[in-house]
Amino acid sequence: MTRFAPVYRALGMIIMLFGLTMLAPLILSYATNDGAQTAYDEAFLLTFLCGTFLWYRYRNCKRDLNIRDGFLMVVLVWSVLPAFAAIPLMLQLGISHTDAYFEAMSGLTTTGSTVLSNLDTLPMSINLWRHQLVWTGGMGLIVLAIAVLPLLGIGGRQMFKAETPGPMKDAKMTPRIAETAKGLWLVYLGVSVACIVGYRWAGMSWFDAVCHGFSTMGLGGFSTHDASFGFFNSPAIEFIAIVFMLIAGMNFGTLFLAVNGRSLRPYLHDPEAGWFIGVCLVSIFVVGLYIWKDGIYPDLDTALRHSAFNVISIATTTGYASVDFALWPIFAPLWMLFLSSFATSAGSTGGGIKMMRALLLYKQVYRELLRAMHPNAVYNVRIGGQVAPQPILFAVLAFAFMYMVSIVTLTLVLVFTGLDIVSAFTAIVASVNNTGPGLGVVGPSTTYEVLEDFQTWVCIFGMLLGRLEIFTLLVVLTPAFWRK
Numbered sequence: 001m002t003r004f005a006p007v008y009r010a011l012g013m014i015i016m017l018f019g020l021t022m023l024a025p026l027i028l029s030y031a032t033n034d035g036a037q038t039a040y041d042e043a044f045l046l047t048f049l050c051g052t053f054l055w056y057r058y059r060n061c062k063r064d065l066n067i068r069d070g071f072l073m074v075v076l077v078w079s080v081l082p083a084f085a086a087i088p089l090m091l092q093l094g095i096s097h098t099d100a101y102f103e104a105m106s107g108l109t110t111t112g113s114t115v116l117s118n119l120d121t122l123p124m125s126i127n128l129w130r131h132q133l134v135w136t137g138g139m140g141l142i143v144l145a146i147a148v149l150p151l152l153g154i155g156g157r158q159m160f161k162a163e164t165p166g167p168m169k170d171a172k173m174t175p176r177i178a179e180t181a182k183g184l185w186l187v188y189l190g191v192s193v194a195c196i197v198g199y200r201w202a203g204m205s206w207f208d209a210v211c212h213g214f215s216t217m218g219l220g221g222f223s224t225h226d227a228s229f230g231f232f233n234s235p236a237i238e239f240i241a242i243v244f245m246l247i248a249g250m251n252f253g254t255l256f257l258a259v260n261g262r263s264l265r266p267y268l269h270d271p272e273a274g275w276f277i278g279v280c281l282v283s284i285f286v287v288g289l290y291i292w293k294d295g296i297y298p299d300l301d302t303a304l305r306h307s308a309f310n311v312i313s314i315a316t317t318t319g320y321a322s323v324d325f326a327l328w329p330i331f332a333p334l335w336m337l338f339l340s341s342f343a344t345s346a347g348s349t350g351g352g353i354k355m356m357r358a359l360l361l362y363k364q365v366y367r368e369l370l371r372a373m374h375p376n377a378v379y380n381v382r383i384g385g386q387v388a389p390q391p392i393l394f395a396v397l398a399f400a401f402m403y404m405v406s407i408v409t410l411t412l413v414l415v416f417t418g419l420d421i422v423s424a425f426t427a428i429v430a431s432v433n434n435t436g437p438g439l440g441v442v443g444p445s446t447t448y449e450v451l452e453d454f455q456t457w458v459c460i461f462g463m464l465l466g467r468l469e470i471f472t473l474l475v476v477l478t479p480a481f482w483r484k
Helices: 005-020 023-032 037-057 067-085 087-093 097-108 124-139 141-152 157-163 177-202 206-217 235-249 252-261 273-293 300-315 331-339 355-373 390-416 421-432 453-467 471-477
Strands: none
Touching: 005 037, 005 067, 023 037, 023 124, 037 067, 037 087, 067 087, 067 097, 067 453, 067 471, 087 097, 087 124, 097 124, 097 453, 124 177, 124 206, 177 206, 177 235, 177 252, 206 235, 235 273, 235 300, 273 300, 273 331, 273 355, 300 331, 331 421, 355 390, 390 421, 390 453, 390 471, 421 453
């Protein structure tokens, strides 16, 4: 038996489970007769049969997953599932495999970039499928699998440690990892339902409410309309979106504890929550005043309205747009993209380096400044009232270095292919941070369809790198990983 046989067995189960998620758009396609029935029939059968074959081939390999297995499992899941998710898009829309894989990867990694136009006229089932991918990827299909696979004889702790974002991966909220996964999904589902009802109350149709509820909670930014939230032009809808984007941008573990204890006290002890809200509020007022003073909007109220929605959208790495913010003075969109690099909390559905790491980096820099003045003094870096262990500080420093190296390297690759520097840099920042729109030719009013195939694959790699928080992917790519 092959060394990674248990991984392939578990992957087969996850592919089968993923195939079952195609039943929702399949049923909708038959109900609305939108012409996509055959595409989903074939995609469902192919996905389910491939998963069944893989599981059956390695069905007798039942040992628990070790650390290496966990890393490989996560990388395979987030690389393989988009290939199956792309099948309905290729069959129904006739787009290339590159574009279909990009769209599927963008959905599952909750990036929200798109190569599709004329979204308003797409079959309803295709739009549902795109948004469902965001919602599924938001909490992570692996976390869902952790709640199911133990029943089938596969432990999930190593998968959970490799998948859960943030530097404090060993923290757990319940004694059993399966209970944690179930609790997270129940909270995620409950808030998603509340978001959908909120959108419907604010004036969306039920279909739009469901689709945008999915992409809001996944912080994915897909929309059923080319104009995104500009299509609705509704302050009430934008307010609902802001509220739930903020909720999804904070740690779901904290939300789980708050719901479980029926108290907001966990948020008071969350070191990220206050900084996240504070940075977002300050940025809203700064950007709003800036674009008002520049004459973009005639009154401050309008400027603050559009600033609030678009700043929160980009800071939380959602990627919605109510206006073409690329037309604002360049400081505003660049600041928003900068926020997407660190604003969201660890354990949220957002991307970037996360607020936890940003706080640790800031405190580490401050400690070094103090040590420069007082070399013999002892200073500890504290986060949430606890001393951060040195291994975590070293890991955060290494992560920050690789984050910068990844963005610079991938940007240079795109520039080498002939893309202008603004489009190349913002496309990579938006991809690695899983944000969606960039600037230039990939701005909020355009799509990534303008990119050549190679450029598209570079962005795909950036999305995967960001979703797996760099090291999970790089570990599997190192020769040492494959040595016995």
